[in-house]
Amino acid sequence: MQRVPVISPGGHPLMPTIASRARRWLRQGKAKVYPNDLNVFAIQLIFNPSGHDTQDVAIGIDPGKLFSGVGVQSYKATLLKLHLILPFPNVTKKMTARRILRRARRGRRINRKLPYDQRCHKAKRFDNRVHKKLPPSIRANRQLELRVVKEIVRLFPISNIVYEYIKARGDKGFSPVMVGQKVMLKWLEKLAPTTTQYGWQTSNLRQWLKLTKEKTDKSKAVAETHSNDGVALAASHFVKWKEWHDKNAHGGYWDGQVVATVAPFKVIARVGVYRRQLHFENPDSHKPNLNQYRKRKGGTITPFGFRSGDFVQAEKAGKTYRGWVGGYTQTAKSKKVSVYDHNWKRIGQFSPNKVKLLKRSCRLCVA
Structure with a gap:
């Protein structure tokens, strides 16, 4: 039987x-x-409840590189299952493009015919080899997980x-999940x-x-892919594996009580x-003068009252669609709003x- 989160009049989570x-x-x-959210x-x-006593409720987080699983569990019931699509590939792609553009700008600015000490090198803003910085792609993954956990904490005790x-x-093994x-x-x-x-x-335990x-x-x-692992992690707070030894045998058993x-x-x-x-990196191929015209890129607002990320309902040819606003196109003949699904593929x-x-x-795109 599914449970519904209950919030007190003061905004504090109670038992579902x-x-x-x-x-x-x-x-x-x-x-x-x-x-x-x-x-x-x-x-x-x-009205004020008769009591504010709560039982133990645990969150289990199964982190990954592309996907993560989150489960919320009490000893009586599973309360919530979440499947997180992490932004790792998108952030990596953006960082690669940023690096290429930055190196191209440096190459255009520096006159390499001059001696090295006379070149116009830009002074460094900080020494990025001293501080322990998290790669942006991995930081984005962990920040999405943290954002979701903060929302769960507002719903459940x-x-x-x-x-x-x-x-x-191995000695030289490396995993992007380990980093950060x-x-x-520390955040959790x-x-x-x-x-x-x-x-x-x-x-x-699963x-x-x-x-x-x-x-x-x-x-x-x-x-079944990741959120069940999150439930098993949360259930480990209520159930522990205990071993026993005898003169002639040994074994173990699960001690505790939990129901998934x-x-x-x-x-x-x-x-x-x-x-x-300011504009796209490449000129618009539909314009006659390719060296001058470059289309506008990015932004979170539209001239129609919508913002990027708004959850909307759209109609076309008698069919109804639901998704998130991702952009717009505006010409002299037509005005269009682009709607995307949770995988950020345009509907x-x-x-x-x-x-x-x-x-x-x-x-957040919640499907």
């Missing part, structure tokens, strides 16, 4: 309740719908966070007590909980906003009067 009781409170005027159905009490610790194999996980743990410790667990421990694992295609946006149940499942990605730039271009705003941008 069953859906039928939440609907009854709404009908009786005892509660109202609580909006949140994760689009999880939650309610906020209008979180008592513990369990983070899967990645360890590279110490920083991530500010929200709730945080512990770590290795992947093989997660696998054993099998004991009888949660399936999709290993053929881990890019599938289903609960059906829970709401969400797919979350970051909005693919293009930052405002189509729609007339502005056929587009209806449902929710303002929160920089």
